Amino acid sequence: MLHIVNKSAAERSSLESCLRMATKGSAVLLIEDAVYAATNGNAAAAKIQAAAADLKIYALGPDLAARGMAGRVLDGVNVVDYGGFVDLVAEHSNCQSWL
Template sequence: MATLHTVNKSPFATKALQSCLAHARDGDVILMIEDGVYGATAGTDLADVLAGHSALKIYVLEPDLQARGLDTGRLLDGVSTVDYAGFVDLAATTDRTMAWL
């Protein structure tokens, strides 16, 4: 009974990612899209935001990374990329989708 959580805001602008992580349950999936992808980058002040959430599956939407000039090499450990088709698969294989606006 997993939930797909989408986060579309930069964690430097709002607390959507932090709130999402605080409400996600083990086995849930987090997908960072739009400005949300900044939350998946290493070497930032918020790089430890995902620490302690190893029971979650964390993805970023690759076209949004690419658009912002972020190389997949900059991603935090444990973060995977998906394309649009992968986004659809995630939505289809989880029980509900919840947007953190």
Template sequence: MLHIINKSPLGNNSLDACLRVAASGDILLIEDAVYAATKGNAMEGKVREAMSRLKIHILLPDLEARGLADRIIEGVAKVDYGGFVDLVAANKNCQSWL
């Protein structure tokens, strides 16, 4: 399934909760959640660890808007809005971690 997160991992536990629960599937980080996919943030270790069992994607326009496109963790997949739609369509179901 697809998990969508839109909150910064440093101000909200949504990413933490998602990583705790999800054993496999896709995670898409959008809006403020894109900070989780940047090098040097406090969640980097957890994100890297999760990448062995989950495919992590970020919505690139949201990362670019925040001035951090050059700091993306290697192995995180960049998607545009079309890629967002493809992810939703490719998955059976979807959970938005509000």
């Protein structure tokens, strides 16, 4: 399953709820304001790094770049473009947007 999160972890609980319910081996894609969680020094970074042991974590590159965060991505987070976003949706049998 692909989980999509679009809200800053500093503002909403959606990342936390997602990580709580994502089963081992599933993928989590951070887009829009959620990408901040996947950057060095962010308060949510530890959560992402811990989750990366069981889940595949992705972040949308254009959203990172648009926020000046392209150079700060955590190790273990895979950066994808929109094509990669489409591939992730296609590769997983279902998806859930944590709005």
